[in-house]
Amino acid sequence: MKKDLRIIKTKESLRHALISLLKTKSIETISIAELCRLAQINRGTFYLHYKDVHEVFKEYLDVIVEDLRKSYEEPYYKTNYKIKDITADMIKIFHHVKKYQDFYQIIFDERIPMMYYYLLFDTVRTFMRDSIEEGLLAAQHELKVDYLISYQTNAILGILIEWHRQEYKTSITELNKQLFMIISIHDPFRMQ
Amino acid sequence: MKKDLRIIKTKESLRHALISLLKTKSIETISIAELCRLAQINRGTFYLHYKDVHEVFKEYLDVIVEDLRKSYEEPYYKTNYKIKDITADMIKIFHHVKKYQDFYQIIFDERIPMMYYYLLFDTVRTFMRDSIEEGLLAAQHELKVDYLISYQTNAILGILIEWHRQEYKTSITELNKQLFMIISIHDPFRMQ
DNA sequence: ACTTTTAATGAACACATGTTCAATAAGTTT
DNA sequence: AAACTTATTGAACATGTGTTCATTAAAAGT
Structure with a gap:
């Protein structure tokens, strides 16, 4: 009953993208769309795991x-x-x-x-x-x-x-x- | 050098609308558009005075x-x-x-x-x-x-x-x- | 009352949000 | 390796965001 590797990959990409963005701008100004573009994750996929940027x-x-x-x-x-x-x-x-x-x-x-x-x-x-x-x-x-x-x-x-x-x-x-x-x-x- | 009456009227309308909306839903779920519709204030006017719902x-x-x-x-x-x-x-x-x-x-x-x-x-x-x-x-x-x-x-x-x-x-x-x-x-x- | 000032409006814009759905591809089981 | 399961995708949609700009209208100053 292990976690699906795809989920882990998706979450990791988003986390890395967030950390990267946080270096140059505040979390409040980071949009879901921007985060997904950088993480190369479909925006729809984002909503499968998170509700907003804060949850990441x-x-x-x-x-x-x-x-x-x-x-x-x-x-x-x-x-x-x-x-x-x-x-x-x-x-x-x-x-x-x-x-x-x-x-x-x-x-x-x-x-x-x-x-x-x-x-x-x-x-x-x-x-x-x-x-x-x-x-x-x-x-x-x-x-x-x-x-x-x-x-x-x-x-x-x-x-x-x-x-x-x-x-x-x-x-x-x-x-x-x-x-x-x-x-x-x-x-x-x-x-x- | 008194405040313009129009501004006071606008702000009051928005405040009333917010108080009214807060009775049925949480502040986080209230959109600027919804607030302005209820207050009968143009959305553009909102941005002349406030940045977001929280400021109201x-x-x-x-x-x-x-x-x-x-x-x-x-x-x-x-x-x-x-x-x-x-x-x-x-x-x-x-x-x-x-x-x-x-x-x-x-x-x-x-x-x-x-x-x-x-x-x-x-x-x-x-x-x-x-x-x-x-x-x-x-x-x-x-x-x-x-x-x-x-x-x-x-x-x-x-x-x-x-x-x-x-x-x-x-x-x-x-x-x-x-x-x-x-x-x-x-x-x-x-x-x- | 007339003129000046400025707040409010509506339309338009590019972009963001949150959701849906069938198609696809990646992972897991056997 | 084949069959399965399911995460991800892309497209589409209605709505929200934040901004601009010329037009309208209301208030303030004279």
């Missing part, structure tokens, strides 16, 4: 999200301090975003649909859930964890938005220092 | 952002506790979002461009800047405030995202209670 990009993005997930899994220099654990986890995200800066510049662009942001949000959110649940959950039984986790997750994404707005000029070391200071002020896990 | 919506949204700004200004029952001040400020935002729920449902939709999110982000961010700067700024001179403020702002928007995902079923009272608990855990301004 999104499929490519899945690879990047996978890298984010992987980079998060791999161990870092962990200490005994909870806060340091968190910043150590987040520094991995910063490294990842820097690595794929070209793509995150697109994801955070104001013309781009929220869907990419939510993709990132959901990915980071699963990390955040794993980080939090252990110590905190049991203590406050009136707390709806979903709100806490979304609060925490989006706070981190707020740093990424600010980073993006400052055109990624802040170094990762500096960014991590800032995050450490912010979390130190807030001291999220001092209860433990 | 965005102009309407400015009214809502203005309401957000106003509702934030008006005094609430303030106490001496900093945390309570913050949650009192934020409850105003919750009320505002609930009031314009129909619009925030569009703003947080995954197919909608980030631009609306940023509009909200920037508005809340100015509130946040005003709330924070007083006590905190001077103490930590190595802290880049921009990152702190974006972190704080987006954390709040994280709650709104979660609220949206839970289809605004959580009551404002409950939401405020959650926020109070979250901030109590983090205790952002215990230094003061």
Whole structure:
């Protein structure tokens, strides 16, 4: 039950064409017709697999999200301090975003649909859930964890938005220092 | 140097037509041609004022952002506790979002461009800047405030995202209670 | 009221969108 | 290798997009 080679070929052609076009123009200005011409794919074939140009990009993005997930899994220099654990986890995200800066510049662009942001949000959110649940959950039984986790997750994404707005000029070391200071002020896990 | 009445009439017709169409279909599926037909405006005239359907919506949204700004200004029952001040400020935002729920449902939709999110982000961010700067700024001179403020702002928007995902079923009272608990855990301004 | 300014119109244009359908060719099974 | 399955193709169609331009008409200035 393997995938038909023709489908793979078609999708690859479209992905290559998109990457090529993205070097010179923004994703919003790329038409389906233009993409298909470059990929040498019939426009009708396009609609057999995708609804719009964004879906081609999104499929490519899945690879990047996978890298984010992987980079998060791999161990870092962990200490005994909870806060340091968190910043150590987040520094991995910063490294990842820097690595794929070209793509995150697109994801955070104001013309781009929220869907990419939510993709990132959901990915980071699963990390955040794993980080939090252990110590905190049991203590406050009136707390709806979903709100806490979304609060925490989006706070981190707020740093990424600010980073993006400052055109990624802040170094990762500096960014991590800032995050450490912010979390130190807030001291999220001092209860433990 | 007043605005030409014809322009006002054209823009009003388009706004009314958009509001009418939004009742039955999503903004993404509304074409310029369809909007102009309903508004009885020549399509060419549309392009004299707007680039796409979103710009019509965005102009309407400015009214809502203005309401957000106003509702934030008006005094609430303030106490001496900093945390309570913050949650009192934020409850105003919750009320505002609930009031314009129909619009925030569009703003947080995954197919909608980030631009609306940023509009909200920037508005809340100015509130946040005003709330924070007083006590905190001077103490930590190595802290880049921009990152702190974006972190704080987006954390709040994280709650709104979660609220949206839970289809605004959580009551404002409950939401405020959650926020109070979250901030109590983090205790952002215990230094003061 | 008359003149000036400028917004709105309709027609036309090349190109993009989204869909259909029979014909073809490429891949998979046997 | 032959028989099958199905992805791709090209053509066609109605509609949408973004722009232009001369004409019309409405508002503003005098």
